Amino acid sequence: MSLIKANKGKITAASLLIALGIIYGDIGTSPLYVLKAIIGDRPISEMLVYGGISCVFWTITFQTTFKYIYLTLQADNNGEGGIFSLYALVRRYGKYLVIPTILGASTLLADGIITPPISVSSAIEGLTNIKGLEHIPTVPIVIAIISGLFFFQRFGTHKVGSAFGPAMLVWFLMLAVLGLFQIVDHPSILKSLNPKYAIDFLTHYPKGFVLLGAVFLATTGAEALYSDLGHCGRKNIRITWGLVKMCLLLNYMGQAAWLMNLRDGTFITGKNPFFEIMPHWFLIPGIVIATSAAIIASQALISGSYTLINEAMNMNFWPRVAVRQPSETKGQIYIPSVNIMLWIGCVLMVLYFKNSSNMEAAYGLAITLTMMVTTYLLSYFLLFKLKWNRILVSALLLLFASIEIAFFVANIQKFPEGGYITILISSIYFFIMYSVYTGRKISNRFTKFVDLGRYVNQINELSNDDAIPRFSTHLIYLTKANNRHEVEEKIIKSIFAKNPKRADVYWFVHIHRTNEPYTLTYDVSELIDDKVIKISIHVGFRVQPRTELYFKKIVQELVQNKELNLHTRPDGSTKYNNEPDFKFVVIEKFLSVENEFALREGIILNAYFQLKYLGLSDEKAFGLDKCDVVIEHVPLVYQPITKIELKRAISHEIK
Amino acid sequence: MKRVTAEPMDEQNGDFVNRKVEILLKNGKRINGFIIGYFKKDIDDLNAPVIKWHLVDEQHLMTFGIDPFGYLIGTIIAQKDILQIKCIDSI
Secondary structure (H helix, E strand, C coil): CCCCCCCCCCCCHHHHHHHHHHHCHHHHCHHHCHHHHHHCCCCCCHHHHHHHHHHHHHHHHHHHHHHHHHHHHHCCECCECCHHHHHHHHHHHCCCCHHHHHHHHHHHHHHHHHHHHHHHHHHHHHHHHCCCCCCCCHHHHHHHHHHHHHHHHHHCCCCCHHHHHHHHHHHHHHHHHHHHHHHHHCHHHHHHHCHHHHHHHHHHCCCCCCCHHHHHHHCCCHHHHHHCHHHHCHHHHHHHHHHHHHHHHHHHHHHHHHHHCCCCCCCCCCCCHHHHCCCHHHHHHHHHHHHHHHHHHHHHHHHHHHHHHHHHHHCCCCCCCCCECCCCCCCCCECHHHHHHHHHHHHHHHHHHCCHHHHHHHCCHHHHHHHHHHHHHHHHHHHHHCCCCHHHHHHHHHHHHHHHHHHHHHHHCCHHHHHHHHHHHHHHHHHHHHHHHHHHHHHHHCCEEEEHHHHHHHHHHHHCCCCCCEEEEEEEEEECCCCCCEEEHHHHHHHHCCCCCEEEEEEEEEEEECCCCCCEEEEEEEEECCCEEEEEEEECCCCCCCHHHHHHHHHHHHHHCCCCCCCCCCCCHHHCCCCCCEEEEEEEEEECCCCCCCHHHHHHHHHHHHHHHHCCCHHHHCCCCCCCEEEEEEEECCCCCCCCCCCCCCCCCCC | CEEEECCCCHHHHHHHECEEEEEEECCCCEEEEEEEEEEECCCCCCCCCEEEEEEECHHHCCCCCECCCCCECCEEEEHHHEEEEEEEEEC
């Protein structure tokens, strides 16, 4: 989430408060629907209530505390977390990590579409507990709140972000106090922490194992918690988690205590224990606080989705789309296309499912896949980066794989009830990411490189040939070649073919994406002094490339260091405009019709080029839209048509 | 005469490009010519191996390997088919 960055190194009251506001929106609002989902339309019994709450406690302990708070938070990539950061850390250690990573990111994004509707709906449905409002239509209210939330994204959250921490603190205190009052009435609920109740529930309660799908909702926010690591730092998260976990458990047990005070065999159909434990006079403030927490949780998911797509884009998993920075706050971004996509998705979810009970049926299935992928990537991190013992890592992998496979099997029951929607959305995300990643790989395999050194004399000759009109003083090409001596053949062709491009200085700029999130460095190598220069700019995977600005800064530094002559214009126009004359050439590939494809390559490459067409143009993507850019189009001939049966017809003389 | 095994990684590309080479294929065939370009497996990876080489005759050395009508000049040889690349002479 991109709100306010806490000082990651320091632990202060303010940094802890910020962590509360940023990290725990998703997991913190789970009490709104978890117990309701576990009980459903089943009669109240000790085995159901004690067993359910015991499962919730042990799930939070194993999955959230042990796996995410203790283990996964260690996998920070220069302070950043999340599935792509983890992938960037370990990708060099495994050949087959990319597909699971795409799968995990797709399912995480898909679940992001259902989190705002379920949180806001659960909170707003509390209104039906107020006398006279029992039949209030909640759907329009939920849609209005969600639409407002998406509308205000473009302005950023810097003005209201500072209120998120205190608001969440009030929320958690409310959870604790409400729960505590109920526990005092039924203190024996504390016995449910004994794992015996969880085991009994899973093994003896009718379809108890399937109910794990509802229990799992208590930990769905753990993955988002890891994604937000970069905003608060590990220490702040670990300290605040103690308080958050206590408040959550008090509330869960309070709800369970209230249930146990009902007669055995009672049905609570239509009632939400979360609101039932509130005193009647507190309902309205309680619903306001719950709605605020749900909005903060939704905001976290929306910002998290921007961050995820931004990382996906920078790691070449997503087509280039416009990214805006709504405020000066570092890391805060707004992606208009993602905003519209999420808004439509969330509104459709509300319209389709109508209430939170129906949404519970769809929620959780996709995120189990994300968690399984995180476990898989985490095992690589522990093994290769932290050099943990192979047996220990295997044991941990086995433990979490068993837990998550059990959750997955339980959640798969949700497929026909609505889970298919998140799986369908995940599949669309997966297809986009897979097509962009694989299409780019295939396309790049047809990029021919040549030795730049072989052409430097010709370039020098062309530069000094007064017979050819000057194209620009500084001519800049963006190159994908990461070695100093090489360049794409199409660039050399662009310089010499048809109308040769004469310039005083030829620059070849390579943007190198690093595995660290915020790198921004460069190196320069001159193949001919002041004539042919290659620059590599190393940009972290969370940084938006601003090639033009970086380039001008580099030129400025080179001139200041007297390493470069700026080459004033020979026509004398410099006295009217002393700005150096830079011209960028961007070469865009398009899929030539002269191709014959196998089915798979055909689908992938067509999807890739279509997605590229829908996305941002190369010059905008590289931050060159404000300068002098020449776009050249070259065909990608992947598999040329070989069998051309073209015969010359016998000409008949016209008499 | 310099001999290099066909394990071309980044900096070694410079050993082959612009030089007259003899390529020994796994099927026993030998091809002489000049390497004017190459294709890499993964351009994002600094150490990615070359997967294909573009070989031309000496008279086509300063072409881009494509004639004015867009047809290929020379041969594209896949790395997997190569047993050894031998540099015969530098230009």
